Amino acid sequence: METLVSNTALCTVITCSSYAIGVRVFEKFNKNWLNPLYTVTIAVICLLALFHVDYDRYTSGSGIFSLLLGTATVSLAVPLYKQIKLLKKHLPIIISSVACGMLAGVACIVLLAKGVDLNQEMTLSLIPKSVTAPIAVSISQSLGGIPSLTVLFVITSGVFSLITGPLFFKWGQINSRMARGLALGASAQALGASRAFEWGELEGAMGSMAVSISALFMTLISPFFFHLSFV
Secondary structure, three states: OHHHHHHHHHHHHHHHHHHHHHHHHHHHHOOHHHOHHHHHHHHHHHHHHHOOOOHHHHHHHOHHHHHHHHHHHHOOHHHHHHOHHHHHHHHHHHHHHHHHHHHHHHHHHHHHHHHOOOOHHHHHHHHHHHOOHHHHHHHHHHHOOOHHHHHHHHHHHHHHHHHHHHHHHHHOOOOOHHHHHHHHHHHHHHHHHHHHHHHOHHHHHHHHHHHHHHHHHHHHHHHHHHHHOOO
């Protein structure tokens, strides 16, 4: 019991210290490519190596953060409630647009994976990369993928979308607040919804809606693509 407590305490200190470092770096330089999501990851890796903590030990001692991540995702329902009238008015087009984007994205993953002859386990790890991390990990496990790889793909996809999304909005002259929020939430998930909130409450609510719809839709279509990947 004492070992478990000390391990949890050590992993908590490593995670919180890494987060403080990542946020400090981001605030100082204010660059999208220095997003704390992956600068914190780099800091965690460095601290784990410094204190000689292996991955399994860190995973067992940092379970509280997985719980908090799921709770934070649920909290995205608050802005949805505030914009409920607008959401009801545009619900069909919101659902259809996010669902079509999700369907196209997963179809491209399966086709490209077959095109480059990617192995089955890697393909199954890639399929849920377009939804928020807690749900992506759960889907990856149920499909037979590698959850740790799925997390990597989710983070990479989210950061890439976060950096390139605003550029595409500018080049495509996309000025609709709803469209910008939905697109960023659907592509960058929680990261995108968080960035959308910086633009306004409406954009944030649309981003949260996209996160919720994409997660629900992915749970429905993932079995179909699981069977398709074996064809």
